[in-house]
Amino acid sequence: MRILHTMLRVGDLDRSLAFYTEVLGMRELRRQDYPGGRFTLAFVGYGLESEGAVLELTHNWDTPSYDIGNGFGHVAIEVPDAYAACEQIKKRGGKVVREAGPMKHGTTVIAFVEDPDGYKIELIQKKTHA
Known part of the structure; x- marks a missing residue:
């Protein structure tokens, strides 16, 4: 077994992709729109998904922001x-x-x-x- 990815819900996918790629230097690995569910999944990381864990950025089209809560750390x-x-x-x-x-x-x-x-x-x- 191995960890595949960690999912974060994001309010603005373009803004988040710019941060993770341009500021932190990750690469966008893949992106898929799901019109029936009104969401997009984008995967970013420093290497291939087959080689290490990545981040899944989930953008629900109708949700502009989220409360992080007190359970998530970093x-x-x-x-x-x-x-x-x-x-x-x-x-x-x-x-x-x-x-x-x-x-x-x-x-x-x-x-x-x-x-x-x-x-x-x-x-x-x-x-x-x-």
């Missing part, structure tokens, strides 16, 4: 340098909500950014082994 992405990633994300118009730095009560370097719908994305700096 999506985590490993980055080589969290400080540099935050600077690039800001340059591309992304919103950094917690600057890069060591996590509280630990040494792992993390940061948080927020997508256009308010979902938190944690950036975790890849550990180097000496």
Whole structure:
């Protein structure tokens, strides 16, 4: 078994695709409209679905926004340098909500950014082994 994808409901698919592709550097892997159900599914990721987990962005045509609720935490992405990633994300118009730095009560370097719908994305700096 393996994790295939995580689904996020988004209010504006074009805005969300721009964030995940242009700001976070993912690729749009596939998209399918379902006119009978009035929704679109778009899959984004850093690699092929056959090789790793991706995000499914679900856009229900008649729902412009969602309440995230208090059960959802975040999506985590490993980055080589969290400080540099935050600077690039800001340059591309992304919103950094917690600057890069060591996590509280630990040494792992993390940061948080927020997508256009308010979902938190944690950036975790890849550990180097000496």
